[in-house]
Amino acid sequence: MSLASQSFAEKVEPREGAGNEGVKRFKAPYLIYFGDIELTGYAKTGLGLIEWRRNLCIGQYRTPQCSIDSGLPDMTIEEAVQAGVGSFVIGVAPAGGYIPDRWLQDLVKAARAGLDIISGMHARLTDFPEIVEAALASGARLFDVRTPPADLPLGTGAKRTGKRLLTVGTDCAVGKKYTALAIEKEMQARRWKADFRATGQTGVMIAGAGFAIDCVVADFLSGAAELISPAADDDHWDVIEGQGALSHPSFAGVSLGLLHGSQPDALVLCHDPTRVYNLGTERKQPYPLHSLQETIEANLLMARRVNPDARFVGMSVNTSQLPLSEKPALFERLSAETGLPVIDPIKDGAKLIVDRIEKEFLL
Structure with missing residues (x-):
């Protein structure tokens, strides 16, 4: 068995036909x-994996101190093995991305039972000899999603x-992943050939392919984006x-690399209307968000460097922190300001944006 921590360079390979066939590498179902x-x-x-790939998630494993309840059945590792679970997915991302010592006994037990371990943490599974030893003994695989090729x-x-669509934002953590997934879902519901292409660790777990592009050395960012979305x-x-x-x-660096490497035909602007400053800059040196037009x-300036026909086709807004009564007026104002259809991907789905894509590119 080859144990070395497996990156996701090999997870992005030439397509077979129109879809994602042949690129899935994780062994389902999952215990979260x-x-x-x-x-x-x-x-x-x-929670993101359960939201978008519920059919692959069979149960959750929690200690008595855990206050998170995803709604999945609680399972022991023994019960998971009996139920045919293939992978033990670390479903959390604490500050710093470390794996605390108190989790090791659970990870070792899962690996010893033959379950693949999937981790999006900054710490590498293969940095822990006890996990490696358990995996070697059972034949389990260790996947460090944040290990770049x-x-x-x-x-x-x-x-x-x-054709390619890229979600971009006025800030980080404004819903770019969920927007892309909602658009993929709507496109596939219309029987279009469409695939979500992951560039972050949670997205990789959802897609079963791709890699965390923010771990890539800067000179290779655009090349990584080209690899993620090859000719089709x-x-x-x-x-x-x-x-x-x-x-x-x-x-900004990873955003620019994605713009150039993705060569997008269509762009969707993602925004959180409650933000005033770029996330994480508030305390030391606040940076106000650029306006929507800026x-x-x-x-568009950067995207049109590699695709002169790039255009925006919609706007996605995270309204989770707003009173529901404020949403209609807000969306009307944003649509008037940008000339774009506006959605909340969780509450509304992506129908309006895909309608716009159909009008712009297919009719």
Whole structure:
């Protein structure tokens, strides 16, 4: 058995036909591990996986100290093995991305039972000899989702066949992943050829393919984005998960690399109307968000460097922190300001945006 921590370079391979056939690498179904986490924000990996791939998730594993309840049945590792679980997924992402010592006995037990371990943490599973030993003994595989491939190409900017949509934002953590997934869902409901292309660790777990692009060395960002969305049928859409924001002083680099490498035909602007400053800058040096028009213009300038026909087709707004009564007026104002259809991907789905894509590209 080959145990070395497996990156996801090999998870993005040439398509077979129109869809994602042949690129899935995780062994389903999954047992989601929440450990002893108490804050919902730290459980976004597992909750996101359950939200979008519920059919693959069979149960949750929690310690008595855990206050997160995803609604899945609680299972022991023994029960999971009997139920045919294939993978033990670390469903949490605490600050710092470390794996605390108190989790090791659970991870070792799962690996010893033959369950693959899937982790999106900054800490590597293979840094823990006891986990490695247990996996070697049972034949379990260890997947470190945040390990980038070692042989990424430089971006070329060469035109590729197929269509691509990239979600971009006024800030980081404004719903780019959920927006892309909602668009993929709506496209597939219309029987379009469409695939969600993951660029972050939670997205990789949802898609079963891709890699965390923010771990890639800067010179290879655009090449990584080209690899994630290779040439396809002319009527196939890659719906690419965006990262960061061009205006964010910390994360603009990965956003630009994705814009150039994705070569998007269509862009969707993601926004949180409750934000005033770029996330994480509030205390030391606050950076006000750019306006919607500034964000649109900056992204179009960079996108049109590699695709002169790039255009915005919609706006996605996270309204989770707003009173429901404020939503209609807000959406009317934002649509008038941008000229774009506006959705909340969780509450509304992506019908209006896909309607716009159909009008712009198919009719």
